[in-house]
Amino acid sequence: MNFEQSIFPLTEFLIDNKFSITKKEQYFIKYSTNSVVITIAYVNLEHLFYIHVGQNSKSLIELTPISIKEVFEDDNFRLQSSLTIDNLISFLKGIGKCLLLGDKKIFKALNEFSESQVTKYTKQIIQSQNIKAADKAWGQKDYVAFIKCIDRTEKELLAESYLKKYRIAVNKLQK
Structure with missing residues (x-):
């Protein structure tokens, strides 16, 4: 799996939305604006992407199909154990756009959901x-x-x- 190739559509999308790449390693990338951080990590052993979002690097919360269902009331990914890059782009273009805009209420709701879990x-x-x-x-x-x-x-x-x-x-x- 070529990490660079697989995240390229997301990188393009986020750069178009005023994000910049602030950290990049072999299977990890961090995108940031002044009010939002998104990290993507790929685990070869599991063949899964782990996606975290937050208002800064210290407040990152994992974005999963369950958190999307519970916090955003979006059931599109209910049959999946994790998100793909295409899923993430689709979500961020739709109901998840508020994350890109740094909506404090949604980050608070995500944090509360994470703590309850x-x-x-x-x-x-x-x-x-x-x-x-x-x-x-x-x-x-x-x-x-x-x-x-x-x-x-x-x-x-x-x-x-x-x-x-x-x-x-x-x-x-x-x-």
């Missing part, structure tokens, strides 16, 4: 860790530890079997 992911990891610890405690018949682990989970997300085990553990400790 991080929070959601963190909760999933913690839930998974607590369930794993509960399974280990149950296997060792350590009902006190099992109850503590289950108490740290979001119980409404648990399988019914954990709630039954929880009741069993409570009953065993009350005897």
